[in-house]
Amino acid sequence: MNRPVLEISGLKTQFRTKRGLLTAVDGLDLSLDRGETLGLVGESGCGKSVTALSILRLLPRPAGRIAAGRILFNGRDLVRLSQAEMRAIRGNDISMIFQEPMTSLNPVYTVGFQIQEVIRKHRGMDRRQSRDEAASMLGLVGIPEPRARLDDYPHQMSGGMRQRVMIAMALSCHPQIMIADEPTTALDVTIQAQILDLVGRLKEEIGMSILLITHDLGVVAEICRRVVVMYAGRVVESAGVRELFGRPAHPYTVGLFESLPKVGGRGGALKPIPGVVPGLLDLPSGCAFRDRCFRAEEQCAQEPPWAQAGPDHPVRCWRPVE
Numbered sequence: 001m002n003r004p005v006l007e008i009s010g011l012k013t014q015f016r017t018k019r020g021l022l023t024a025v026d027g028l029d030l031s032l033d034r035g036e037t038l039g040l041v042g043e044s045g046c047g048k049s050v051t052a053l054s055i056l057r058l059l060p061r062p063a064g065r066i067a068a069g070r071i072l073f074n075g076r077d078l079v080r081l082s083q084a085e086m087r088a089i090r091g092n093d094i095s096m097i098f099q100e101p102m103t104s105l106n107p108v109y110t111v112g113f114q115i116q117e118v119i120r121k122h123r124g125m126d127r128r129q130s131r132d133e134a135a136s137m138l139g140l141v142g143i144p145e146p147r148a149r150l151d152d153y154p155h156q157m158s159g160g161m162r163q164r165v166m167i168a169m170a171l172s173c174h175p176q177i178m179i180a181d182e183p184t185t186a187l188d189v190t191i192q193a194q195i196l197d198l199v200g201r202l203k204e205e206i207g208m209s210i211l212l213i214t215h216d217l218g219v220v221a222e223i224c225r226r227v228v229v230m231y232a233g234r235v236v237e238s239a240g241v242r243e244l245f246g247r248p249a250h251p252y253t254v255g256l257f258e259s260l261p262k263v264g265g266r267g268g269a270l271k272p273i274p275g276v277v278p279g280l281l282d283l284p285s286g287c288a289f290r291d292r293c294f295r296a297e298e299q300c301a302q303e304p305p306w307a308q309a310g311p312d313h314p315v316r317c318w319r320p321v322e
Contacts, residue, residue, distance in 0.1 A: 003075065005176055005209050006032040006055070011069035013047075013054045016062070022280050024050040026233040028069070032177065037203065037210040039224035039241070041217065041256070045277055047233040048213045049099075052179045055211075056096060057086045073177070092122040095170035097163075099182040104166060105154040111138075111165045112150025115172055122173045137168040141198060160191035167198065174206050181213045196222055217260060221245060229253050232288035233280060239313040249309035249320040251293045287318070295319045 013025040025047045032038050040048050053059050055071055057078060071078040073094065078086065090096075098104040106114060115134040119125055125133060131150065138146035141164040154162055163183065170178055180199065184192040200223050203210055212224060220227055220241065227244045229237040229252065237250040248254045255273040275292040278284060284291055290300040299318050309315045 002034055004031040005034045005074060006030075006211070007070075007072040008051075008055070009070050009072075011051070011054060011071065012067045013050050013059065013064065014067045015064045017281070019281050023067075024233055024280060025054060028230075028233075028235055030228055030235070032209050032211055034176075034209055035203075035207055036226065037200075037212060037224045039220035039227040040211060040213045040230065041215060041220055041227060042230035043215060043277055045280075046230040048230060049181055051230075052096060052181055052211070052213055055179065056090055056094060057081075057083075058090075088122075091118050091170075091175075092173045093175055094177045094179065095173065095175040096179040097166050097170050097181065097183045099185055105162060107154055110151050110153055111157070112152075115150075115165070115169050118169055119172050133172065134168075137172050138165070140171070140202070141165075141168045142194070143168075160194070163191075163195055164198070167195070167202070171202060171206065175208055177209050177211065178203075179211045179213065182215070183212075184216070184219060185214075192219075199223065217245075217256065229256075232278060232283060234288065235316065236289070237309075237313075237315045237317075239310070243310060243313050247309065247313075249307075249313065249315040249322075250289075250317050251295050251319075251321060252289045254321050255292075255294075287316075295321070 008028055008030040011025055011028040012023060015022045015024060028051060040051065042048055054066055055078065059065065066079055069079065073089070078089070105111065112131065112134050115137060116130040119130040119133050135147040135150055138149055143149055143161060143164055157165065183199070184195050196219060199210065212220070214220060224241050226240050227238065228235055229250065231252050237244070237253050244253065248257055258271040259273060261270060273292055278288060278291065286301040287293070287304045290296040293300065297319065304316050304318050306314050306316055307320050309320050
């Protein structure tokens with residue numbers, strides 16, 4: 001079997017705060033196969049984006065640090081690389097689409113300049129070659145009159161167009177991995193569908209792997225092969241898309257599905273998960289979800305074990321849903 005392009009084991013990411021040491025990602029294990037689209041889901045604050053920033057070594061310093069674990073990219077541990085070595089990988093071998101393109105794109109430079117900068121740094125092209133390549137990338141992501149739009153500033157474009165520019169920039173060096181952090185959250189439904197279709201098509205053309213970070217299970221069902229569910233900094237369940245959607249085993253995952261609106265209003269009222277996500281500095285003992293769980297018992301105050309809900313379907317729970 002081919003080795004996964006990305007293997008994360010025992011990742012622990014921490015931040016120093018005024019109240020103490022906060023563990024945002026706690027013992028995360030994750031693998032991404034070549035050509036695969038993997039969904040990483042969970043509520044806001046569960047550690048999804050911190051996982052992405054840990055992979056790229058973009059944690060804010062000195063507050064944030066990787067306290068333990070390995071992040072193997074093609075067998076090479078990113079945690080141990082120097083900043084210079086990481087700069088050669090970011091944007092080239094591993095790229096990222098951030099959640100809000102208006103804050104990711106520099107407002108004082110044209111979009112063409114920003115795409116060209118990545119191309120010239122990593123692909124060694126001169127000014128003319130990089131401009132031609134940047135125009136080609138804008139055309140690839142469906143922006144009309146791409147050569148003319150190179151001279152536009154971010155504020156001159158719509159939200160959907162800016163997101164396409166971010167995708168063009170992320171793909172400009174034909175990366176092996178693209179991390180997409182909530183790539184469609186700020187877009188309307190029609191543009192969301194266009195962006196997802198675009199990402200899926202370009203993935204096949206370039207042959208890259210995608211780590212999709214989202215809270216939208218509909219997006220996961222559309223383009224992912226496997227799903228990893230996070231809660232309070234830890235993975236609580238992992239399975240193939242059909243398996244997870246058909247037989248969710250962790251009470252938290254069940255709660256996520258029950259809180260989704262039903263098509264045509266069928267299926268009764270929404271069932272929100274009771275309570276709120278606990279603060280990472282004030283987690284309950286044992287299972288972090290137990291104070292919100294409809295199946296919680298006394299033993300849930302102890303560290304939950306890994307169980308198998310099915311083949312290749314691990315779940316971290318004392319009482320998985322059958």
